[in-house]
Amino acid sequence: MTPRAIVVDTDPGIDDAMAIAVALVSTELEVVGLTTVFGNHRVAVTTANAQRVLDALDRPAVPVVRGAARPLTRPANPPATFVHGEDGLGDAGLPAPSRPPLADRRAAEWLVDTALARPGAVTLVALGPLTNLALAVLLEPEIVGAVERVVVMGGAALVPGNATSAAEANIWNDPEAADLVLGAGWPVTMIGLDVTEQLLADTAWLRALDAVDTPAARLVARTAPTYERFHRESDGLEGIHCHDVATIAWLLDPGAFTIESRSVRVVTEGFAAGATIVERRTGSDGATDGERPGVHVALGVDAPRVLGLVRDRLGPARPIPASDRGGG
DSSP states (O other): OOOEEEEEEEOOOHHHHHHHHHHHHOTTEEEEEEEEOSSSSOHHHHHHHHHHHHHHTTOTTSOEEOOOSSOSSSOOOOOOHHHHOTTSSTTOOOOOOSSOOOSSOOHHHHHHHHHHHSTTTEEEEEOSOSHHHHHHHHHOTTHHHHOSEEEEEOOOSSSOOSSSSSOOHHHHHOHHHHHHHHTSSSOEEEEOHHHHTTOEEEHHHHHGGGGBOSHHHHHHHHHHHHHHHHHHHHHOOSEEEOOTHHHHHHHHOGGGEEEEEEOEEEOOSSTTTTOEEEOOOOOTTSSOSSSSOOEEEEEEEOHHHHHHHHHHHHOOBOOOOGGGSOOO
């Protein structure tokens, strides 16, 4: 079977690194490139981190393309170093990037060129603010009809936000871009907090990675402790929410998710800026409020099934001498 071509638009980010790792080791997927955006950190840092992640996974030649440094119309929020560490990757001390990003184009232009060169064949997987995708639509509206699908980690349909009481972090970081992308008319699957907060990789799950000697498992085990500490101190959780990797899990095993077609609007002003308003009234198509296209919204998940899939993709467990395990 021909692998599904994907571009990962990302702001690494500890959970971004997990998602990229699972995507790269999955033979069902072809990672065409990584485009970067501000969000978890400044775009200069997220761009370097994207290459650092590829280096750690022994895939340094996958293209990295630098993208937006700020939202479409508003100032950028401060980096989420309290979640992801000062370096954005858990202060794990990963080496400096082996290569710079592509120098001749920015992400929006590269996304357009990549999608139009392979019409109907490329899926965009967005793990951060949706600014690059919005800029691509504004640059060349034909991209809407050229991509196979857009898969977004973002939003909160029926649950509270995590950046504010109303808004999930990726959407909150650029509400105007999110509203444009979710209403553009291309096929969109939105995987938000309704699902990702059910995907709790607990301490035992994470510590089991110490017995997995693969680049992907080592990367997750090395970067996760900062994220664990954040959740322990802020939520009282013993483990981490696997937000971004849920998008890759959906591509690999869509049957593990409960999806409903609904129109989605994003609040762009006031206290609730960044909130995703999901249409709950259903018409004959179960999708639209009469003006907006339908979005496939994930509302449920078989969490053990997804966590098992992620664990299996990170690699087979085998005994490792304590002296070879390295830092955590």
